[in-house]
Amino acid sequence: xxxxxxxxxxxxxxxxxxxxxxxxxxxxxxxxxxxxxxxxxxxxxxxxxxxxxxxxxxxxxxxxxxxxxxxxxxxxxxxxxxxxxxxxxxxxxxxxxxxxxxxxxxxxxxxxxxxxxxxxxxxxxxxxxxxxxxxxxxxxxxxxxxxxxxxxxxxxxxxxxxxxxxxxxxxxxxxxxxxxxxxxxxxxxxxxxxxxxxxxxxxxxxxxxxxxxxxxxxxxxxxx
Amino acid sequence: xxxxxxxxxxxxxxxxxxxxxxxxxxxxxxxxxxxxxxxxxxxxxxxxxxxxxxxxxxxxxxxxxxxxxxxxxxxxxxxxxxxxxxxxxxxxxxxxxxxxxxxxxxxxxxxxxxxxxxxxxxxxxxxxxxxxxxxxxxxxxxxxxxxxxxxxxxxxxxxxxxxxxxxxxxxxxxxxxxxxxxxxxxxxxxxxxxxxxxxxxxxxxxxxxxxxxxxxxxxxxxxxxxxxxxxxxxxxxxxxxxxxxxxxxxxxxxxxxxxxxxxxxxxxxxxxxxxxxxxxx
Numbered sequence: 001x002x003x004x005x006x007x008x009x010x011x012x013x014x015x016x017x018x019x020x021x022x023x024x025x026x027x028x029x030x031x032x033x034x035x036x037x038x039x040x041x042x043x044x045x046x047x048x049x050x051x052x053x054x055x056x057x058x059x060x061x062x063x064x065x066x067x068x069x070x071x072x073x074x075x076x077x078x079x080x081x082x083x084x085x086x087x088x089x090x091x092x093x094x095x096x097x098x099x100x101x102x103x104x105x106x107x108x109x110x111x112x113x114x115x116x117x118x119x120x121x122x123x124x125x126x127x128x129x130x131x132x133x134x135x136x137x138x139x140x141x142x143x144x145x146x147x148x149x150x151x152x153x154x155x156x157x158x159x160x161x162x163x164x165x166x167x168x169x170x171x172x173x174x175x176x177x178x179x180x181x182x183x184x185x186x187x188x189x190x191x192x193x194x195x196x197x198x199x200x201x202x203x204x205x206x207x208x209x210x211x212x213x214x215x216x217x218x219x220x221x222x223x224x
Numbered sequence: 225x226x227x228x229x230x231x232x233x234x235x236x237x238x239x240x241x242x243x244x245x246x247x248x249x250x251x252x253x254x255x256x257x258x259x260x261x262x263x264x265x266x267x268x269x270x271x272x273x274x275x276x277x278x279x280x281x282x283x284x285x286x287x288x289x290x291x292x293x294x295x296x297x298x299x300x301x302x303x304x305x306x307x308x309x310x311x312x313x314x315x316x317x318x319x320x321x322x323x324x325x326x327x328x329x330x331x332x333x334x335x336x337x338x339x340x341x342x343x344x345x346x347x348x349x350x351x352x353x354x355x356x357x358x359x360x361x362x363x364x365x366x367x368x369x370x371x372x373x374x375x376x377x378x379x380x381x382x383x384x385x386x387x388x389x390x391x392x393x394x395x396x397x398x399x400x401x402x403x404x405x406x407x408x409x410x411x412x413x414x415x416x417x418x419x420x421x422x423x424x425x426x427x428x429x430x431x432x433x434x435x436x437x438x439x440x441x442x443x444x445x446x447x448x449x450x451x452x453x454x455x456x457x458x459x460x461x462x463x464x465x466x467x468x469x470x471x472x473x474x475x476x477x478x479x480x481x482x483x484x485x486x487x488x489x490x491x492x493x494x495x496x497x498x499x500x501x502x503x504x505x
Contacts, residue, residue: 151411158398164394167389170386171387171422172418172422174383174425178426215410215413215414218331219410
């Protein structure tokens with residue numbers, strides 16, 4: 001059993017769990033949709049206002065949809081003992097975290113990015129901004145998943161993690177939010193070219209995958 | 225992790241052996257200082273002096289700030305808020321840096337006092353961040369006409385305050401000290417890596433969203449009549465914060481002792497009850 005095999009096995013297991021046990025991808029999508037639908041009720045149905053705020057609304061919705069389910073990322077595995085097996089497997093714990101984070105992104109971030117153009121219609125986002133917005137979500141949500149994985153790992157042993165994970169993780173996601181929204185706004189026209197914030201967003205995502213994986217593995221490792 | 229070996233297995237070279245023994249002695253000294261009992265004795269002796277000197281410095285500093293320093297030609301009397309605001313901002317950042325060093329101490333060197341130092345530092349740093357925000361708001365109302373603007377520096381301090389709150393919250397929810405110490409150390413380090421990134425992004429966001437509409441103090445030179453009270457107060461506040469920190473560390477060590485004693489006592493009572501229950505049968 002090689003290391004890649006173990007990695008793929010964890011990835012597959014998490015994807016299957018998300019698909020069969022519900023609570024995975026679709027629920028995050030429904031939550032995202034609900035949030036985007038709620039916003040016009042709070043702001044009023046003015047389409048000009050909504051289209052100006054559109055990227056911000058979609059990004060906030062994606063951020064919350066990712067944050068909400070995070071506390072379960074490692075909790076179930078800690079409870080049923082599968083985390084113990086991952087600790088003992090030949091695959092380094094970092095690899096297991098990478099697989100779980102990737103599975104989390106595939107079941108939340110990726111679907112959110114894919115449906116965001118549809119939801120963009122609800123907030124009257126101009127057509128030319130749809131694709132750039134989806135691109136920023138596609139590139140930026142891995143950062144949310146992996147920063148979130150670090151937070152979830154810290155709270156893995158808690159019976160009722162609840163609000164603690166979003167409270168820990170949200171301040172750390174501010175840079176992602178800033179560059180995600182400013183890249184989408186740049187696509188709507190403005191002084192800044194789309195490329196600059198988009199590249200920074202990509203860099204943030206890559207850095208978050210590295211730092212988040214290491215931090216989460218360090219948090220999950222049992223102190224000897 | 226540092227590890228002192230009593231015996232060198234690889235060679236019998238006397239020079240190496242001597243160097244090794246000296247290293248072991250140094251390590252033993254370092255570990256002696258890290259011994260909580262030693263720390264309790266040392267801090268008990270130091271604490272009154274630290275408290276006294278900081279009270280003296282604060283008294284002198286406040287006297288200078290109130291009666292000696294002139295009102296600013298532009299900002300009038302409100303400038304006196306700066307004498308509290310600026311040290312608070314410095315200390316909020318200094319305590320975070322201190323927590324990051326303690327976090328390294330917990331994770332890398334496994335220093336037995338590191339997580340105590342870190343736990344004690346978090347509320348103090350959070351308080352100074354809050355003092356910085358509140359005094360800033362009080363100064364901002366007469367000067368800028370509003371309590372709050374989403375200025376880059378204000379926003380960064382607010383985010384720092386939120387990270388402090390997250391760290392305190394994590395201490396609260398994990399009840400076993402060693403486990404909590406490790407988790408909080410990781411969070412502190414992740415936050416420490418993130419703070420410059422947040423600062424950079426907030427600067428970017430700020431220039432993007434609103435041009436510098438806010439009156440800034442500018443990096444202009446501060447006149448000596450204001451600089452001296454500021455420096456005295458900064459030193460006084462720093463010593464005051466260190467006094468609080470040391471007292472909080474002592475309280476935390478005692479709290480852990482009480483916790484251990486309570487657990488031991490509960491186990492003893494458990495055993496007694498078990499024996500009493502089994503004896504008649």
